[in-house]
Amino acid sequence: MTSKEGCNRFKNQVVVVTASTDGIGFAIARRIASEGAVVVISSRCKANVDEAVKKLESEGLNVKGVQCHVGNKEERMDLLRTATNNFKEKIDCLISNAAVSPYAGPTVDTPEPIFDKIFETNLKSSFLLTQDFRDWIKPNGNILYISSYIGYTPRQPLGVYAISKTALFGLTRAIAHDMWQQGKIRVNCIAPGIIQTRFSEVIWKDEETFEDIKKEIIMERAGRSEEIAGAAAFLCSSDGSYVTGETLVVGGGVTSRL
Ligand code: NAP
Numbered sequence: 001m002t003s004k005e006g007c008n009r010f011k012n013q014v015v016v017v018t019a020s021t022d023g024i025g026f027a028i029a030r031r032i033a034s035e036g037a038v039v040v041i042s043s044r045c046k047a048n049v050d051e052a053v054k055k056l057e058s059e060g061l062n063v064k065g066v067q068c069h070v071g072n073k074e075e076r077m078d079l080l081r082t083a084t085n086n087f088k089e090k091i092d093c094l095i096s097n098a099a100v101s102p103y104a105g106p107t108v109d110t111p112e113p114i115f116d117k118i119f120e121t122n123l124k125s126s127f128l129l130t131q132d133f134r135d136w137i138k139p140n141g142n143i144l145y146i147s148s149y150i151g152y153t154p155r156q157p158l159g160v161y162a163i164s165k166t167a168l169f170g171l172t173r174a175i176a177h178d179m180w181q182q183g184k185i186r187v188n189c190i191a192p193g194i195i196q197t198r199f200s201e202v203i204w205k206d207e208e209t210f211e212d213i214k215k216e217i218i219m220e221r222a223g224r225s226e227e228i229a230g231a232a233a234f235l236c237s238s239d240g241s242y243v244t245g246e247t248l249v250v251g252g253g254v255t256s257r258l
Helices: 023-034 046-058 073-083 112-136 159-183 198-204 207-214 225-236
Strands: 014-017 038-043 063-067 091-096 137-146 186-192 247-250
Touching: 014 023, 014 073, 023 038, 023 046, 023 091, 023 225, 038 046, 038 073, 046 063, 063 073, 073 112, 091 112, 091 225, 112 137, 112 159, 137 159, 137 225, 159 186, 159 247, 186 225, 198 207, 225 247
Parallel strands: 014 038, 014 091, 038 063, 091 137, 137 186, 186 247
Antiparallel strands: none
């Protein structure tokens, strides 16, 4: 799914999406570019960036690509430099999407370096990207964080990953106050349910495993990245003009309350 017919809500805008060479980030980049934006895509691996740029350009979309591991300060600066045309122009929207989930097991047994890695990538990088970009987002612009439904039900085997996602709900609220005061910038968050991407393959790919998990989802299916992209486009466009500090669950009715 790309733009709905006649939908051109991001015309002449510049939008940055991190971790956008695959999965949800790629779908968001594609959707927003198809609604008229120049989208800056990025991820850790240059070859992945080049491939994603090529694919989107072949669809007639206007994209730029730059390598950016969100935990790397210098690469975040490269992202900022590319997005702002070498610190000459402000952007309209920052979408922070990167996350890792390198551990499965009892929460209490999570090794400290793994705990730190999860929080560095999933929470701190969103905070630091916000600090890096705060003065480079136009008034009435947007920031969007990608959390997870699991942030509402933190428990093993992905306990620390889930807690990092819970913390993003808090970050959204706290930063929304600051950014509104700074420049009428709205800050929101999406908590996807189970979405069919490489990241979550272990959950949805095997039909037998997914059979049990499906019972927790009212719509009894996994979602598609494009279904998150549609929600992202809503929140970051003028259609979401009275929404800030919120987390929107897009999860087919999966349990989503703390
Ligand atoms: P995915 O399909 O595995 O895509 C991950 C993307 O992130 C790739 O482009 C990857 O490219 C990039 N990436 C990974 N680590 C990065 C880092 N440190 N810095 C920059 N880029 C990085 O994953 P996804 O399912 O779309 O997940 C995207 C977001 O949605 C994550 O925040 C995840 O927690 C959240 N989410 C996903 C689900 C789900 O069921 N899929 C559910 C809830 C929430 P490189 O390898 O080139 O870096």
